[in-house]
Amino acid sequence: MIIFAAILSFIAVLSIVRREFNPAYKISWIIMVAFLPIIGPLFYLIYGKMSVGHYLRQANKRSSRDITTYLHSFEKNIEIQNSDFKKMSKYIREITGMPVWDKTATVIYNRGIDMFEAMKQSLSKAEKFIFIEMFIIAEGRMLEEITQILIDKAKSGVDIRFIYDDFGGSARIPVGFKNRLTKNGIQIKTFNPLRPRMSASINYRDHRKIIVVDGNVAFTGGINFADEYINESIRFGYWKDGGIKLTGFGVFNFTLMFLNMWEILNRAIEQYDKYLPTIEEETDGFVLPFPDGPFDGHQTTGNVYLKIISSATKYVYITTPYLILDNELLVGLKIAAMSGIDVRIILPHIPDKKLVFIVTRSYYGELIEAGVKIYEYTPGFIHTKSIITDDILGIVGTANFDFRSLYLHFEDSCLLCNNSSLIDLRNDFLETVAISHEIKTDDLKKEGIIKKFVLSILKVFSPLM
Template sequence: MRILRLISNRVFITTVLLMGQITWFILFLIKLTRYSVIISAIFSLLSLIMVLHIVVKDDNPSYKIAWIILIMALPLFGGLFYLFFGSKRPSKGMRILLDKEHQKIISMLEIDDEILEEIGTQDHRLMGTFKYLQEKNNFPLYKNTESTYYSSGETMFKDMLTELKKAKKYVFLEYFIIEEGKMWGEILKILVEKANEGVDVRLIYDDVGSLFSLPKDFKKQMEDMGIRCMAFNKFRPFPSLVMNNRNHRKMLVIDGYSAFTGGINIADEYINEKNRFGYWKDTGVKLKGEGVWSFTLMFLEMWNAFYKTDDTYDDFKACKKDFKKYESHGYIQPYSDSPIDNEALGENVYIELLSQAKKYVYIFTPYLIIDNEMKHALCIAAKRGVDVRIVTPGIPDKKIIYRLTRSNYEPLLKAGVRIFEYTPGFIHAKSYICDDKIGVVGTINMDYRSLYLHFECGVLMYETQSVKDLKKDSIKTIRASREVSIEDIEKGVLGRFFDAFLRLVAPLT
């Protein structure tokens, strides 16, 4: 019975089809090159042309180096592989749909330059960071927004249920992973009740992220319950790097008045109902007030690009006068990152914080798989006297990724960066805190996938209570972690070669 379930599983079927196509393709090329010296020479020339194209292309250097070495190692087929699989960008069809919807979004933004000028009177350098997001990338800066920081998934989950019960008009959910269990069960119960009351309930989930955790008829189940549902970038049985572009965002938006985001997906390990890798440490944030509008637009941009609707964006706008009750505790700037715009926005925000830090930067990340730009920013901040601390998992979720993460420790430690491993378990948080005044909480890992391939989101906060709470949690988390030294990561010649290989292929995975 188990064998039958395995054989009928769409993941198994898709994998078999993919392997069959790749094997056939390689055998075809080998036979073709043996058949004709001219064809072999053409493929070799193509590889040379591809190498020259990569050299002049405006792209991440680590990604370029990895492909150049691969092509040189496979001179006959390497160029052809790059031609088929070398693009990191989503498919043309996806880009057209999202670009078209994004142009509509721009006209709905409410940008107040006076708020930017207010920050300029306090910190001109920091104003430049907010200006980069607002003027160059169309993410408004807000006041009149309360923020609540969560140091764990279980505390945020309680507030999610409370806010969901208050929904009157609409509920939007967008998650990378949804898994059946206590967390999803309690949320689903409320969603069904709200749908029966006439509330517009919509759900976006990533098809690959939830591939092993949801039944194949999940979408139909939701639609039958009155919940409109969309699987993002469905996994299909043909080899394509387009499948690499996943929706890694996590957000819950309710009536335009409250929004949740952070590292927390909808699965029981995120609220520590399931123990997989010790204690699951995560972070999140709730917004109430004007800043929620940006999350409403983020969701609708993704939804409207792929799901036909007659709605207008104005249909979901909350009454602005209601926001006056939310006192202005600092400044909030929600933002999203996309592989479509050729702008490494998530990485740029992180580098901005490192470049302007005066006293310290504390970082939570589950993975530390970084390019030279990020590595340089971390090292130069530490070398000029900034107390840079990074907290990574003490118990890994993926052993090979843990090895790759640790392979990046040595140059950072030598530059003065302090690295800690969270001994109680796995840290899934993606947070930065800088100089007691500015912080980021979001979905963006410090790895190639999050920084270059995925759709992501985050919140940049300045002088808010949530920044103060993030600082307290950072100190508490560091105290519960073990500091790593150079001696801890010493390895032999073979170990160094293996780590070098992992770092080389990391941009291609």
């Protein structure tokens, strides 16, 4: 038995070492395999292979190729002065095919209820189509009001398509929800349905939150269809969330992101010309909405985060509900702070996932020692995902600063450059700092030896959380 366990562990370690993946992720699995003979290797073989299903990979390859080819006809000679944004946009275009757009208006929302009301107004005005891609859907006021608008619009002939993630929606979805939508002429698809078997595919979730109306208006950000996002129900104190609305040419990237996922799930080929924007707004800087996911192996969002941090000359402001960093982002934040950049991060004070919150706190000491200022949002839970630097560059989207968002999940983000919404984003950050508690070194010294030991252990396995 001992020999068998040793051989199994050896095979698992070889498999881990030879893979092209983040070193921290490899180290976590190697330690688990070494200290948990038989159980560790078996757990890795089932959950750690990180291989996306062959069909999904091939379907995405086909759809992404078609979209990229189509987008070549939209090559625009947009003059970009900012060299950092120019490099980022070229990188994103190379990986995802998504172009930069001007002639797009943006609005930042810093309260879930405000964004919810704006969503309803836009959905109620739909004339041609509505595309929705959501991670969590839960029974309650928010979902019911959205659903009623969708049913009314479907009856008037609007083409409505709805994608939701089964992991995010299965526990709290209303009974008969899918049948209700289908009976009223709404097309609905479930991403990666949960099945009663052990499989690594459970790791891959559609964490995107996209709403597109008539190809002219799009929403994204942290908000799902559940009542806690609008504080209709109180779960973890006041829930601070937000996002962004786009109107104009830049919406087309979100439309294509949705159609890419729809083609994968529906095994269909779409005519992209049918969904082009018809509204041209005044140019207010540049927008570049882009997707990310485990198909390409590039960790696009994380790399763009890193580039934004390294481009800063004055400040970097980050809001995120979770902070489980790979070595590259950790070092990038520390270098920025030690170079005199004002680096601040706002995190929740009341967590929604206690274990993840404990791991998040394990990064505080190293960051604070380097000069990063860490704040906890005292009124409750902050779920906004954003980064902004120097009033020039920023991102609002769905990706957290953790391994799951940056390596496993399907995410969407909107990169902004020289956009007036960046000022709104900065002002909201500073207002939020004013009602948050700054974590000091003395706060961390209060932790006992046992807690520090537990934190050290959890930090080793943080890439697996």
